[in-house]
Every structure is written in C-alpha cells, then in structure tokens.
Amino acid sequence: MEKLGLNEIREKYLSFFESKGHLRLPSFSLVPQNDKSLLLINAGMAPLKPYFTGQETPPRKRVTTCQKCIRTPDIESVGKTARHGTYFEMLGNFSFGDYFKNEATSWAWEFCTEVLKLPVDKLWVTIYQDDDEAFDIWTKKVGVAPDRIVRMGKEDNFWEIGQGPCGPCSEIYFDRGEENGCGKPDCKVGCECDRYVEFWNLVFTQFDKDENGNYNRLAHPNIDTGMGLERLACIMQGVSNIFEVDTVRNIMKKVSEIANVKYGDSDRTDVSLRVITDHIRSTTFMISDGVKIANEGRGYVLKRLLRRAARHGKLLGINEPFLYKVCDTVIEENKSAYPELVSKKDYIKKTIELEEISFARTVDEGMAILDTYTAELKEKGEDTLSGEKAFKLSDTYGFPIDLTVEILEEGGFKVDVDGFNKNVEIQRTRSRDAIKDADVLGWKDELLEKFATLPKPEFVGYETLECDAEVLGIFKDNDFVDSASAGDSVTVVVSKTPFYGEGGGQVGDTGVITTENGSIEVVDAKKLRDGRIILACKVSEGNVLKGENCHCTVDKARRKSIAANHSATHLLQEALREVVGDHVEQAGSYVNDERLRFDFSHYEAVKPEELEKVEKIVNEKIFEALDITCAEMPVEEAKKLGAMALFGEKYGNIVRVVKMGDFSVEFCGGTHAKNTADIGIFKILSESGIAAGTRRIEAATSLGVLKYLEEKEHIINETAKALKSNPSEIAHKAAAVTEELKQTKNELSKLKAEMAKSGADDLVKNAVEKDGIKIVSAVLEDVDIDAMRTMGDNIKSQIGDGAAVLASSTGDKVTLFVTATKSAVARGMHCGNIVKEAAVIVGGRGGGRPDFAQAGGKDKANIAKAVEKAVEIALGQIK
Template sequence: MEKYSLNELRKMFLEFYESKGHLRLESFSLVPHNDKSLLLINSGMAPLKPYFIGEEVPPKKRVTTCQKCIRTPDIDNVGKTARHGTFFEMLGNFSFGDYFKKEAIAFAWEFLTEKIGLDKDKLYVSVYENDDEAAEIWKNDIGLTDNRITRLGKEDNFWEIGLGPCGPCSEIYVDRGEEYGCDRPTCGVGCDCDRYMEVWNLVFTQFDKDKEGNYNKLEHPNIDTGMGLERLAAYVQEVDNIFEVDTIRYILDYICEISGKKYGVNENDDVSIRVITDHIRSSVFMASDGILTSNEGRGYVLKRILRRAMRHGKLLGIEGHFMEGVAKKVIEISGEAYPALREKETTILKLINIEEEKFNETVNQGLSMIDELIANLKGDTLGGLDAFKLYDTYGFPLELTEEILEEKGLKVDKNGFEKAMQEQKDKARSARNNKEIVSYKGDLTNFIANLPSTEFSGYESLSDKGKVIEIIKDNEAIDILNEGEIGLVIFNRTPFYATSGGQVHDIGKIEDDKVNAKVKSVTKSGDKFVHEVEIISGSLEADKEYSMTVDKQNRLNTERNHSATHLLHKALKEVLGEHVNQAGSYVDSERLRFDFSHFEKVTNEELDEIEKRVNAEILNKDEVNYFETSIDEARKLGATALFGEKYGSNVRVVKMGDYSIELCGGCHVNNTNDISMFKILSESSVASGVRRIEAITGKCAIEESLEKYHELQTIKDKLRLNNNNIIEKVDELLNKNKSLLKELEAFRKEANKDVVSGIIDNAFDVNGTKCVFAKVDGLNVNDLRELSDKVKDKVENVIVFLVSVAGEKGFMIASASKEAVKDGFNCGKFIKDVAVSIGSGGGGRPDMAQAGIKDISKADMALENAKGFIKERL
C-alpha cells in the first residue's frame, strides 16, 4: 500500500466518484444555510439536507463532496488525547433516488481496495442487525466471509435525526493489528479498543419516520456516505493518530519549532501542542467563512477555541504574538484545496491578530485574579459569580477557567455561573425572544414538499398570471380563501420577489372579476414561493389562475437600495481595504443596512470618500447587466460571493459597468443613474470585527439632504449670519463658552474657600479626632471630593463627612486623614452603615468612600445618622 498524502487522498476520492458519474461540489460554508438546527456544519450530508427532504432539487442525482466540518462536543478532550479534534474533512458520495445499496457498497470496496490499495484481508464491515439485504451484498457480491460481517443494533448501525429520512448503516473497518488490540477473546468489530478502526459509514436512507414513530418506505431511497479524510490518511500513512498525518504534522512541527519543545517527550507539552494544532485549523476555516468572534453562537465557539489555543501557547512559553504564524501554515498546506483560505488570508490573519491582542491585554489580569481567588478559596469549588466575573470582565470563557482550575485539582460552580449569565441576559435582552430550534422536517415542508416549484418571472415583469397550486390556513390545506381571511398561497408562477439574500419581499395585489386580494409578504421554502394573502373582497380558489401585480414604486425603491449596496461594497473595499467582506445586509423600500468585516471605526473622512465614490458611479450612468454562468466562470470574472449564501453549479451575476460584479439573485435597477442619489446616515459597531452602515437612496436621500439644508439655514438665521462662515461662528461661540466656564470655575473655587472655612468652624471633636460633618447643597461627587481634600489640607487628624443634594440627585462622601486611618477608622465601612440606614448603598476604601442617596428627602437624616455613628466608632 502506497503512503498517499492527505491532499492526494482527497483528490483521488473526488476524481474516483466523478468517474462514476457523480457531480463534484465544492465544500459548503461552515455556516449552515437556512438551517436553525445547526450552529456549524458537522457532517458531509448536513448542507445537502434540503435535497434529502425534497425542499430543493439537487443539481444532479449523483453528488460527491469533501466537506469541511466542525464538531465541538468533545472540545474539552481535544489535546488531552490524540483521538479528539474539532476540525475534520468528510469525504462523501450521495445518491438522490438513483443507485442504492448494491452500487454504494461496490463503489466503496473498489475505491479502498483497488484505488487506494488497502489489503482486502484487513477490511471488516458491520451491518444493521435486520438488514439482510446489505449483509447478502457484502457476502455474495464482495465475497466477505461471515466472520468479517458483524451485525449490530440500532444504536450503532441505524441513522436518524428526529423525524424524516432515516435508515440502516453499514460501516467499514480496518484491522490495525494485534498491537492495537485489547487481548480480550471477544475483541472484534464494535470493541472499544483501537484495533478495529471505522473509516467509512454507508447510510442507506430508505425510510421516512413520521410523527407516530412509523418507518414508512421511501419511494426513492437515497445514499449518504461519510469517511473521515484524516482518519483514512492516518491508516494509509501508517501513523498512530490524526496529529501524525502529514498536513497536520506540518502545523504541529512548526509549533514545536517556535516553542522550542519536542513532541512526544513531555505529556503536558504534548497536550498544549495538540490543542494549538487542532484549534488553529478550526479557527482559520471558520474565519474564512466569515465567522467573527463574539460572545454568542458560532462566534463564541471561535473566540473560545482561539483563546484556548493562545493560553496553551503561554503554557509552552511562547512569547508575544504567535498565532498568525501558525495560521499561515494552515493556509499554506490547505490553500490549494480551499482557495478561500488564500483569497481571505488578510482578513483571517487580521482577525486572529486582533483577538490575540485582546487576549494578551486581559489574560495577565485574569490569571492574577484566578490566583487570588484560588488563594482565598475555602474548599475545592470556585463560586459561579466569581467565574462569571472572570468571563464578563476579562473575557475568560467558563471552559478556560474550568481547565485552569482542573490543573490544580479544583472545580467551578457551573450552575452558579449559568444563573449569573442568565440574569445578565434577562437584563440586557428582556425583549428578545429565544431563537427556536427547528426540527428536521418543518410543518410547512410537510404541506409543500411534493408540490411543483414556483417559476419566478419578476426579473422581467411586475405583472403576471399564476395558477394557485396550494392554499394553507391555520396549518391546514384548504380549497378556498374567503373575504376577510388571511392565508398562505403557492402559485405555479409569480412576479413577486420572496425575501432572501437580504432583500425584503415585494407587496402588491391579486385580482380578477371575482376577487380583490392584497399580497402582504412573500417567503421561500425550498423552490416554492409562499405568499401571505389577505382577501379584501370575493374569494380565491385552488387550481384557478389569477392576475398578479407587484407594487411598482415599492419595488423600484427597493431596487435602488439593493443596487446601492453593491456599489457600497466595492467602495468599502477601495477605501478601507480588500479585507472588507459583506457580513449581512437588509434592503427594503425605505433604506439599506450593510454589515461588513472591518476592525475599527470608519472615520468621517473615510465615510465621505465612500459616499463620493458611490455617487460618482451613480452619475457615470453605468448599465446594469445580469447573466447566468458557472460558479467557476463567475469566480474567474472576479465576481464577489456573499457571506452565508449557498450557490449551485450555475449562478446569477449582476454587473454594474466595470465597477462592481457580484453573485446575486436579487432585483436591481437597469442603470446606476436610476439610484439617483446615495446618502450615508450612520456608521456603527455590530460586533467584534463587524461594522454597519445605514444609508438611503433616491427620493429619501433627496428629502434628507433638503431637510439638513433647511436645518442649516435655520441655524444661520438664529446666528444672524448672511454668509457661509457658520463654522467660524460656531467655533467663536464654543471658545466664548469655554472662557465663561473657566471664569465660573474660578468663581466657584473662590466661593468654596468660604465654604471650607464655614464647615471647619462647625467641626466637633470626638476622643481627640476632629469631625467635619456638613450638608452643602448644589455640589456633585467631584465637588464634594475636592472640598473634603481642602478640609484635610487645613486640619490634621480629621474625618470629613459631606452631604449634598443637586437637583434630583443626592450624594455623600466620607474622607479620613492618614492619622485617622492608622488609628483604625474605615471610610468604606462607615459610609456603608450610613447609606444602609437611609435605604441606600455605597462603599469604598478606608481613606475615601462615597454613596448615592436614593431618596433625597433623607439627606438631612443621613447627616444626623452619621453624627451618631461616628461617636460609636470613635
């Protein structure tokens, strides 16, 4: 058997299945498309789910892929063993109602034994215990003896996720030899030792599980197979585990080089080396798919694994920033198979650099805090609130805190952490609803899965005729929708654009001589357009044809805003840099919102330049052209693909002159001049590394500009200006105001001298300590602090307590000289007692403390209570 490299094995697999009539698809994004049930793509079949459940028609009945995947359930074990990893590549071949078990088994056997050259005598298989058909194929067609075919139960050899398509599996194993075995007489396929390693899982999707738990036979069964590329490479290259595979070892060796460590010498070092090796692979691929670090969802996964890798770099003694260099090794070794790594290298490296910089800023403080918490710990469990503070203040994920404590034989109160986390979420997002996780097969899908697709004619015309093929109301299919009712209607043909790609749906009307109806919204479910329709008069019936008209002005305004996002995207790249990529958008008839990857605030000067460039292209009167081509040809033309979108083999390209070219299925103007005008309203931060621009076009932009012009004229009138020197006049007013404030401050300080003398004159003595207690209204906390400092400058061995009410707010401050503190007086404890006595709260240092007064009517009470407490304390 030849020792093929991982990159060679990937190529061999895909070329083999292409020779068997399969369409080769590029790996889908790690970000699931229209699938709320997954955080990240975790298998080869996950992005193909719409084809399996009938929501979409596959580009071909035979498909093959090498899908990048991330699985995080075992993240805490990554590094501790050489078995676990978060990132892997899944080889797969798929049949959508074409071939079945006989061909799938034959193809797999041929690839492993003839193409790769695995020893047939070392291959074993398992089948589902009731799947006689698969067992017979392995025995009669392939020639395996009974002792090499193991029947296993449903837990091991039956694939299903909730409801929908499911079926038995057949897994292929390789015997790695007795040296990997457990020496038990029962050792064989299914044993938990390392001897028999599963390399390929063949899933025979032949049933459809319904809500009652029945397994109904599919009319057209499917094939779904998955083989871990790294695992196959480990066996072919005759190495012990995935970290020894050539492409992964390339990264691992670089980590050893920069850390000065040798792999295989010290187990603790090996753990850290493996953690960094695995996590940097995941991080680079996630970043290439537009995922940015955040405190939620997949962004949190990225942040967590990046920071875990960075911490293990510190454990290895690596100084300074090192992640960029490791990331470059991933791009170097995998960039040919995944061109996006090279295309987005600048963005990937910048994201990793920024996160490492943030981590380094806080990690030392966080580690010091952990050491302090451990030193004061009573027992073996760190409190949940302390763990949450580490997370909230220093950005330490709970898992990182757990890992650090585990190394010291300690643990964390996870329930307490979760409670603190939930309390913060409830406060910050009280109005936000939790996202619902959808099932494998949604309710709407059940109604329309077998319906013909909807033909969209809205690119060419704003009116058309369409035949009703389904009406749904209250989750039931009906034949007629009557006056006053609202329902979901699917037509065979429609001019109405459905919400997708960031563009909001069309609105309009449906009518004939018997019905007048309003189209309120349009969504897509697979290749069906679902219209939300309100019947104004008459009734709408199934199997009848109706005239459909899109609201022209609404569509034109939406087109202006959508086309402007394309020009904006290009202008952002020109002004800010090629690292800018779209991270989301929203376009309706009123305005546009565009999210993009960028790592700092866009300056006013940059915004001006961006706006100028977009308007320059509008004035250029560039023709907007649309055409369909292959995805490969579109890339050659330089077309920009948008984040989160899934593209088939053929794509729609939107080209605006020589300026912008993007893949897009949305609606656009015919000429850039139709946009009329572009105006940026705001620029803000959405998340770490993501900025947002909101803008308007056309009539809205003109009206906004006129409004700002009239505001400016009003300001000029109020300032009595006859010329355009408004900026000079504003500067003059600001300088004058600044001068007056200085005079006022000087006057206030002079007046405070009299206040200081007055309150000192009213001081009283308690056991040899001067007590200056007073109520001085109209001062804020800073004023009170300054006043107390002046008292301490004039009086030795003194305790100062001041109360003030300024407007609707009340404040109090306690301050003590060095002598008083040395004698044991504590301002923090003192002011806390006073504050509690009037229903408030506060605290501070022994020499200085402050508190607010919730009920200002109790300000005098605070002063009297303080006088009573001080006599007790001294």
C-alpha cells in the same frame, strides 16, 4: 504503503471518485443553511440532508465532498487527551438513488488497496449481523477473505435516527499492530484499545422506518459514506494521533515557537499546546465561514474556543496576543484546498486579535473577582462556588462559566453549575416576557403553512408592473373566506402577481388590486419559504370575491426608488471590497424606497477617508451610466462569470445574475434599475458597528439624498440663527464660542479649587477624631465630583492621618465621596465598603478602592443621614 500528506490524501480521494462519475462539490459552509437542528455542520452528510430526503434535487446523483466539520460536545476533553479535537474534515462519496452496495464496497476496497496501497493483511471489514447481502458482496464480488469479515450488532453497524431513512453499515478497520493493543486474549475488531482503527463507514440507506417501527424497503436506496481525513492521515503517516499529522503538527510547531516550549517536555504544557492547536484550526475556519463572535449560538462557540485557547497561551507564559500569528500557519497549511482563507486572511487575523485583546481585559477583571471568591471559600472552609456568583461573573463581567469551572477545578474547587443554569433561565424568561407579539398581519409560520394548499402564483414583476389575474384565495381572521368587504384587512393570493414579495433584504411592493365591484389596497407583499407570494391588503371599496378576475398594479414610483436603492447596494459592496479589502462580504441588508442599509464583515470602523473614497467610486459608476442586466443561467456558468454569491446562501441549478457593466456581478433575486444612471446620486449617511466584526452603512439615493440635504440645510440655518451668524460662517463662529467656553471653564475650575481649599480649611476645624485618626465630613451644595476630589486632597494634606467624607446634590442627583490617607487604610479603613453601605440611605449604590470611592443616589432628603452613617462606619473600622 506510501507515506502521504493530508492534503495529498484529500486530493487523491476526490479525484478517485470523480473518475467514478461523481460531481466534486466544494465543502459547504460550517454554518448550516435552512437546518435549525444544527448549530454547526458536524458530519459530511449534514449539508446534503435535503438531497437524501427528496426536499431538493441534487446537482448530480453521484457526489463526492471533503466537508469541514466542528464538534464541541467533548470540548473539555480537548487537550487532555491526544485523540479529542473540535475541528476535522470528513471525506464522503454519496449516491442519491443511483448505485448501491456493489459499487460502494468495490470502490472503497479499490481506493484502499490500489490507490492508498494499504496492506490487505492489515484491513478488516465489519457488517451488520443480519446483512447477508453485504457479506456475499464483500466475499464473492470484492474478494475479501471471509475470516476478515466481522458481524456486529445494531448499536455498532446500523444507522438510524428515529423514523425515516435508515440502514445497515459496513466499516473498514486498520490493524495498527499488536504493540498498540491492550494485550487481552480477546482483543479484536471493536475493542476499545488503540490497535484496530475504524476509518471508513459505508451506510447503506435501504429502509424507511415508519411510526410503527416497521422497516420498509426504499424503492431507490442511497449510499452515504464518511471517512475522517485526519484519522486516515494518521494511518498513512504511521502516527498515533491527529496532533502528529503533518499539517496539524506544523501548526503546533508555530505555537511551540511562540511559547518557547517543546511538545513532549511535560504533560502540563502538552495539554495547552494541543488545546491551542485544535482551537485555532476551528476558529480560523469558523470566522472564514462567516461566524461572528457573540454571546449565544455558534458565535458563543467561537468566542469560547478563542478564549480557551488564549487562556492556555497564558498558562504557557504568553502574555500578549498571539493566536492571530498562529493563524498564518493554519492558512498556509490549508490554502490549497480552501483558497478563500487567503482572501479573508486580514479579516480573520484582525477578528482573532481583537478578541484576544478583549479577553485579556476580561481575564484581568474576572480573575481579580474570582480570587476574592476563592479566598472567601477558603476562609469559610467551603469547596463550591455558588451559581449566583458564577452567574454574576458571566453576566456582569463577561467571564465564561466554562472558564470559571476549569480554573476552580485546578484549585480543587467546584461550581454549582445547576444554580448557574437556573439564573440563566430566569434571565431568559425575563427577556422573553419583555418581547410583545406584534404579528398583526398573520405572517406566522403556522398560519402561512395553510397557503400551501393553493396553487403557486406566477411572479411576473421583473417584466411588468401590472397584469390581469384571478383571486385564488382570501384569508381573514385566521381562516379562508369566500368574500371580503370595504374595511376588511385580509391576505390575498392571486394567480399571477407583479408584486415583489419581501426577500433578500428588499421590502415588498405596495399598490392596488381592482375587481369588477371593488378596490383593494396592497400594503405589503411577502414571499414564503417555497417562493409563493401572498399579499397583505385592505379592502378600500366595494367587495372582493374568491375566483373573480382582477387587475394588479404596483406603485411604480415606490418600486423605482426601491430598485435604485437595491442597485446601489451592489455598487456599494463592490466599492467597499475595492477600498477596504476582499474580505468584505454582505452580512445583511435592508432596502426600501427611502434608504438602504448594508451590513458587511469588517473588523474596525471604516476610516472617514475610506468612506469618501467608497462614496466617490459609487457615484462615478452612477455617472458612467452602466447598463444593468439581469439574466437566469446555470449556477456553474454564473460562477465562471465571477458572480458573487451571498455568503452561506444555498442556490439551485438555475440562478439569477445581476450585472452592472464590468464593475459588479452578483447572484440576486431582487429588482433593479435599468441603468446605474437611474440611481441619480449616492450619499453615505452613517457608518457604525452592530456586532463584533460586523459594520453597517446607511445611505440614500436620488430623492432620498435631496431629502437628506434639505434636513441638513434646515439644521445649518437653525444653528446659524442660534449663533447669530451667517450659515457660511457657522464653523468659524462655533470654534470661537467653543474657545470662549473653554477659557470660562478653566477660570471656573480655578475658582472652584480656591473655594475648595478655603472650604477645606473651615471643615478641618470640625473634624472628629479616634485614636489619632481624624475624619472630616460635610454636606455641600452644587459641587461636582472634581471639586470634591480637590477638596478631599486638601483635607488629607492638612489632617495627616484620616479621611474626608463629602456629599453634594446637583439637581436630582446625590453624590457621595470618601477618600482616606494611606495610614488610615493601614489602620483598617476601607472607603469602598463605607460608601457602599452609606449609599443605600440615599437610594443609590457605589463602591471603590480602600483609599478612594464614590457613589450616586437620588434621595436628597437623606443626604445628611448618609454622611452621618459614613462617618459612623469609618470610625468603626479604625483598629
């Protein structure tokens, strides 16, 4: 057989099945769409589930893919063995009610023996023990020798998950030779050793399992196959594990180069090299697919993988950010199949680098605390860290629980993980209790399901803002009713609607519905999952009856403003990509009649000069008066036009494309202006970060800009009045006032320093002493912490060996400050412990180092007692 690279194998597979009439689909995003059962895509068929269940119509009955996958259940084993990994690619060919066993088996055998040229004497086939049909096809039609077929039980060769579609499997194995076996006399296909490698699973979905456990034949059976690309590459390249496959090996070489460590030199360093290599593959693809670093969900998986890899870098002696450099090799090895990695390269690398820097800070802080905890465990002769302390490390300091477990295990200690989880659950319960249910309009899913019993309304809101219709249903007080009267709040469904239902970040329309005997105010419009639009209304006059005719009218001025703001978001996205970079992708938006909000992927604040440039480009396109056209077309045709899709969104065969001259082309179901000139003018109001790797721009158009300018003008006039200046001179006046304040502050600081020195001289006279250590204490009035520090330094310089215990109240705030000389610390004094205990008396808390600490409180009445307590503790510490 020919030795093929991983990228070559992938292309050969997809091309082969294209030649068999399959549609080659690109890998779906690692982020599942409309599938709450998965955190990340973990199998080749996972994104295709809607096609298998019949919920969606596939683009073709025969499909082939190479799907990116992430699996994390065995994350702790990654690195410790050479076979575990979190990222892999799965090749698959699928039939949705088209071909079945005959074609699936014969094509699989053809690809293995004629394309890959795998030796027939090395191949074995397994079938489900009762699947005589498969046995006959393999032996009589495909031509596989009967003695190369192995029957296996339900656990191995039957695929099912609860009720629903299921069926027998047939797997193809490769014999790696006796030298890779366990040596047992009964070693055969199915043995746990490394001799026989299963690399292709053909699932024949031919049954539908009902609630009674009966297996009913499907009228249109399906084919679902899966083959691990890396596993096949191991076979084709004659290597024993994924880390020796060409593309993966090249990534590991880069890590070895940075760490100056060679793979194979020691088990300890090999573990770290494997962890880093696997995790940087996973994280590069996750970030490319839009996963953001977070403390929960898939964002936490990303964070955990990055931090685990970074820590193993430290174990290899790498003490600076390095993963973002390895990312270059990951992209280089995969760019032929995933060109989007190249366009997002800067964004991916910057996201990784920033998280490495953040984690370095976390590790330094967390490790110091963890060292304290382990020292306590050793002192007490215990071997388990409490769940409470593990939770504090995670919740307060951001130190991941899995990292705590891993580090302590290396030192021979354990963690009370159950106790940790209990603390996590307590916190979650508190969070849930703090959220109030504000669903006053009855938009909850369980209620909305009832609307599916009505005919689906026809949406005509792209073409017109008013139309005649029939009232199909009236929903009031959690049930359908036949009529509603003035004052009633109801949800109405009409046969034809010009009202745009909230979706794609655009708010729903408002307006009026009139009937023969009544008038209804439409306060909101909502789009359900199946696309039907329902209307939240209040009956303002008369009554409304189910089945009567009505006339629907959208608030035209409001719709016009919403459309202008929505069109502006398209111009904004294109301008951002032009100025900031191609990695910019929409991460969310909100458009109403007053403002627009646009969230996008970017790793740092957009510079002021970049924002100016973006704003200028958008306004230039507005003033160019570009025609805005909206058209429905096949999705492939839209892609040829270069239409930009909303990241991770699933689109049907027919899509709506919004085009603004030659500047912007996007998939979009929202409403838009007719011409960019209708937007009027565009103004960026703010730019901020909302999450790691995600920025937000808020902006206004047209009358919204006018309102913004009026607000600014009012602020300028009020500021000028306060400064006793003309509006045109406020900048100069403000600068002069700031300089004057600065000089006054400097003079005040000098005065306070002199007072502090003078005060220190008086306080030293009243010092208490124990065994040569002097302690000076005082309760001061309206003295800030800077002055207290100065006074403390002066006291220490005068007493030689000892400490200063000072307290002051300013307004409602109490400040405690303790500082000690090195000699006093050497004799046992610890300022942090002193202030921590004394602060309780004034209802506060604090802490610090042995030589310096401070605390805050609110109980002014007990300030003198707190100082007395601090002096008492300090005297007690002296050894």
